[in-house]
Amino acid sequence: MKKLLFRTMMVVGMATALVACEKEDDSTSSTNGSILGTWEATSSRSIEKMNGQTQIDTTETYAANQLLVTFNSNGTAYSVEDGITDTANYILNGNQLSLIDNDPIFGPDTITFTATITSANLKLYEEYSEVYQGVTYSGSFEMNFKKK
Numbered sequence: 001m002k003k004l005l006f007r008t009m010m011v012v013g014m015a016t017a018l019v020a021c022e023k024e025d026d027s028t029s030s031t032n033g034s035i036l037g038t039w040e041a042t043s044s045r046s047i048e049k050m051n052g053q054t055q056i057d058t059t060e061t062y063a064a065n066q067l068l069v070t071f072n073s074n075g076t077a078y079s080v081e082d083g084i085t086d087t088a089n090y091i092l093n094g095n096q097l098s099l100i101d102n103d104p105i106f107g108p109d110t111i112t113f114t115a116t117i118t119s120a121n122l123k124l125y126e127e128y129s130e131v132y133q134g135v136t137y138s139g140s141f142e143m144n145f146k147k148k
Contacts, residue, residue, distance in 0.1 A: 033119040035092055039145035041067035048139040056139075069145065097124060120147050 041062040048056040067081040071090060077099070078087045089100040097115040102108050113124040122145040129138040 033117040033122075033147075035071045035090075035097070035115070035117055035122065036073055038068055038070040038148040039122050040065065040148050041069070042144045042146055044141070044143040046139070046141050049137070051136050052138075068148065121145065122147070 043059065043061050045059045046056065047054060047058075067079065069077060069079045071077045075089050075091065076087065077090045078085055089102070091098045091100070092115065095115050095117075096112055098110050098112045100108055100110045111126070113126050116123040116125070124143045124145075125140065126142075127138075127140040129136065131137075
């Protein structure tokens with residue numbers, strides 16, 4: 001079953017927060033374009049490792065108009081996936097994009113991505129690494145969009 005963008009990213013972010021929060025800085029990312037407007041998801045990839053060994057490596061390709069995300073100038077965003085709408089607030093500071101989901105059950109939750117923005121493409125990327133009880137957990141999540 002498909003999940004909404006923000007819920008998917010929040011789940012990834014919550015899992016990241018449970019095992020880690022040491023983010024890697026991607027100083028090569030840029031924000032040469034505006035995030036404002038509607039973006040169409042094209043693909044995503046999630047990798048989870050334990051002690052350097054890949055446990056999960058999932059890639060998804062999205063059909064045309066399957067998942068759309070709109071960023072408004074007032075700091076709000078919404079996604080529409082398979083006819084279901086979800087909303088969030090966002091803050092873009094340099095190349096760091098924070099999505100704030102106001103879940104009615106769990107309360108507000110924030111996840112921050114490194115964003116690479118051009119006039120035609122948006123890439124959101126998150127990476128984490130943490131040692132817990134002698135086991136190193138690490139992973140990454142990347143989602144790619146094209147401007148509508």
